[in-house]
Amino acid sequence: xxxxxxxxxxxxxxxxxxxxxxxxxxxxxxxxxxxxxxxxxxxxxxxxxxxxxxxxxxxxxxxxxxxxxxxxxxxxxxxxxxxxxxxxxxxxxxxxxxxxxxxxxxxxxxxxxxxxxxxxxxxxxxxxxxxxxxxxxxxxxxxxxxxxxxxxxxxxxxxxxxxxxxxxxxxxxxxxxxxxxxxxxxxxxxxxxxxxxxxxxxxxxxxxxxxxxxxxxxxxxxxxxxxxxxxxxxxxxxxxxxxxxxxxxxxxxxxxxxxxxxxxxxxxxxxxxxxxxxxxxxxxxxxxxxxxxxxxxxxxxxxxxxxxxxxxxxxxxxxxxxxxxxxxxxxxxxxxxxxxxxxxxxxxxxxxxxxxxxxxxxxxxxxxxxxxxxxxxxxxxxxxxxxxxxxxxxxxxxxxxxxxxxxxxxxxxxxxxxxxxxxxxxxxxxxxxxxxxxxxxxxxxxxxxxxxxxxxxxxxxxxxxxxxxxxxxxxxxxxxxxxxxxxxxx
Amino acid sequence: xxxxxxxxxxxxxxxxxxxxxxxxxxxxxxxxxxxxxxxxxxxxxxxxxxxxxxxxxxxxxxxxxxxxxxxxxxxxxxxxxxxxxxxxxxxxxxxxxxxxxxxxxxxxxxxxxxxxxxxxxxxxxxxxxxxxxxxxxxxxxxxxxxxxx
Numbered sequence: 255x256x257x258x259x260x261x262x263x264x265x266x267x268x269x270x271x272x273x274x275x276x277x278x279x280x281x282x283x284x285x286x287x288x289x290x291x292x293x294x295x296x297x298x299x300x301x302x303x304x305x306x307x308x309x310x311x312x313x314x315x316x317x318x319x320x321x322x323x324x325x326x327x328x329x330x331x332x333x334x335x336x337x338x339x340x341x342x343x344x345x346x347x348x349x350x351x352x353x354x355x356x357x358x359x360x361x362x363x364x365x366x367x368x369x370x371x372x373x374x375x376x377x378x379x380x381x382x383x384x385x386x387x388x389x390x391x392x393x394x395x396x397x398x399x400x401x402x403x404x405x406x407x408x409x410x411x412x413x414x415x416x417x418x419x420x421x422x423x424x425x426x427x428x429x430x431x432x433x434x435x436x437x438x439x440x441x442x443x444x445x446x447x448x449x450x451x452x453x454x455x456x457x458x459x460x461x462x463x464x465x466x467x468x469x470x471x472x473x474x475x476x477x478x479x480x481x482x483x484x485x486x487x488x489x490x491x492x493x494x495x496x497x498x499x500x501x502x503x504x505x506x507x508x509x510x511x512x513x514x515x516x517x518x519x520x521x522x523x524x525x526x527x528x529x530x531x532x533x534x535x536x537x538x539x540x541x542x543x544x545x546x547x548x549x550x551x552x553x554x555x556x557x558x559x560x561x562x563x564x565x566x567x568x569x570x571x572x573x574x575x576x577x578x579x580x581x582x583x584x585x586x587x588x589x590x591x592x593x594x595x596x597x598x599x600x601x602x603x604x605x606x607x608x609x610x611x612x613x614x615x616x617x618x619x620x621x622x623x624x625x626x627x628x629x630x631x632x633x634x635x636x637x638x639x640x641x642x643x644x645x646x647x648x649x650x651x652x653x654x655x656x657x658x659x660x661x662x663x664x665x666x667x668x669x670x671x672x673x674x675x676x677x678x679x680x681x682x683x684x685x686x687x688x689x690x691x692x693x694x695x696x697x698x699x700x701x702x703x704x705x706x707x708x709x710x711x712x713x714x715x716x717x718x719x720x721x722x723x724x725x726x727x728x729x730x731x732x733x734x735x736x737x738x739x740x741x742x743x744x
Numbered sequence: 745x746x747x748x749x750x751x752x753x754x755x756x757x758x759x760x761x762x763x764x765x766x767x768x769x770x771x772x773x774x775x776x777x778x779x780x781x782x783x784x785x786x787x788x789x790x791x792x793x794x795x796x797x798x799x800x801x802x803x804x805x806x807x808x809x810x811x812x813x814x815x816x817x818x819x820x821x822x823x824x825x826x827x828x829x830x831x832x833x834x835x836x837x838x839x840x841x842x843x844x845x846x847x848x849x850x851x852x853x854x855x856x857x858x859x860x861x862x863x864x865x866x867x868x869x870x871x872x873x874x875x876x877x878x879x880x881x882x883x884x885x886x887x888x889x890x891x892x893x
Binding site: 387390391398401402405410411413414415416420421424425428431432435438439444499554 | 787791795798816817827831834835840841842849850852857865
């Protein structure tokens with residue numbers, strides 16, 4: 255049983271999808287999904303603890319030995335990503351019960367869970383697999399189900415947001431396939447590990463560079479690096495609350511993992527630092543950090559505001575990758591996790607606000623600090639993490655990012671990182687001003703009482719935001735091992 | 745089968761790059777349609793061409809003229825590589841699923857907006873936003889000086 259954990263991680267939610275379709279009964283499907291996402295979290299934690307010594311678990315699908323068969327390859331990096339994905343999935347499923355009750359018609363609930371299970375399976379599959387083409391297949395499994403989930407939003411704008419994401423996402427995925435195809439033509443293998451050893455000996459580097467270019471642009475589209483982020487704000491803003499939570503915390507993070515995998519496992523740190531790619535990534539990351547933060551300040555809808563904040567935060571992660579030294583990568587992996595938690599917390603709380611107040615428009619939320627003190631406090635705490643205030647987990651990853659910039663001798667980068675945090679203060683302040691400095695409109699009241707299933711996941715996420723800002727043994731330890739594995743691999 | 749066809753296949757002159765030229769012309773044509781056309785169905789057609797060109801990128805180098813499936817038999821010496829063919833079979837399935845989902849979304853968009861032109865849809869959204877904004881400023885006049893971006 256232990257031996258099969260890498261594949262069970264992906265297969266369990268994959269089987270849950272048709273089961274949910276057959277069960278149909280809302281409560282039964284909910285129980286099934288709780289069980290499945292709980293099992294996924296258990297499996298990913300078991301895998302994570304098994305690879306903490308820097309070892310690698312290789313699993314041959316159908317007992318076909320790699321590089322001929324498809325290999326699932328678990329190391330400290332993807333185990334860490336899988337812990338984030340499956341933990342978020344469990345909290346999201348708990349949260350979904352009452353949230354989708356008011357946002358989706360009852361006959362669609364089992365379809366929602368079917369798509370959710372497929373999406374979870376796809377995201378975990380991307381992380382688990384060690385096969386380049388398999389990454390594409392799982393990318394499409396997760397993306398296609400994501401389009402459907404977004405289209406389930408209440409407003410008609412959700413439909414067009416999903417359509418737009420479908421176009422952009424498919425272009426991105428196709429560019430990735432072109433890149434993978436070129437690597438295959440060059441090396442004759444699809445196994446990433448095998449490919450890495452063969453790529454070193456290749457003299458003819460032009461196809462490899464082209465492949466790198468195609469894969470980079472394709473993944474940049476998927477992870478919404480500025481200026482390829484156009485699909486993200488509307489997709490997050492108009493999707494059902496539950497979907498926003500899951501996407502904001504995991505989807506772009508898994509795409510970043512794919513980027514790390516291709517850059518550092520396949521091409522290696524040396525060739526990465528020699529290429530003209532780094533200045534480009536740093537430039538785009540910085541533009542995203544500033545421009546997306548400025549756009550966020552002017553939003554009227556909190557969900558859109560924090561969606562633009564996501565684009566900016568992806569900039570910080572990419573900046574760490576762009577700097578490219580060990581601290582930079584450490585900050586990227588850390589921020590991937592820490593930002594996932596903070597943004598998950600924000601969107602969970604926005605889901606609660608939407609449930610209790612019926613809207614997340616800033617103009618409807620005057621005096622929220624009085625009407626919903628706990629939820630407002632939670633949003634402020636998660637907002638502080640987005641700014642990078644000490645005591646929250648956002649501070650830890652930004653601290654390492656500053657260290658990386660200074661180690662690299664780029665003081666101006668450190669200055670820009672700090673000044674873009676000031677913009678984050680500005681957009682979080684917009685919420686604080688409306689929620690705490692303005693009196694609630696007369697007649698403002700909660701339209702629904704909050705059930706425990708909504709409060710519990712949000713409380714866990716907010717507490718995690720604080721906890722990982724104080725006790726960094728888990729996050730920094732895991733990220734350090736992950737970076738060690740990433741840079742040590744050939 | 746015979747030597748001549750094999751040599752033709754590995755010939756790297758302009759004709760040897762034939763499939764690559766076709767692939768990239770289709771690729772760029774498809775992408776252009778996606779960007780330049782406002783009709784949602786036409787965009788999906790462009791997306792389809794874009795995806796299909798990649799099938800050619802995989803299949804072209806894998807196919808040997810005169811080659812057969814890799815079966816161990818004395819009368820065959822030249823085999824085509826089956827792996828890219830199988831990969832593209834998967835990619836075709838993904839492409840069909842994407843197209844189907846895209847068309848389904850267009851049907852829903854048509855029901856909701858009564859149009860499948862991007863311009864009309866964006867205009868309708870903008871109009872709805874302005875109406876909502878006007879309503880907010882009418883009920884809360886002190887809010888009207890807030891940024892309207």
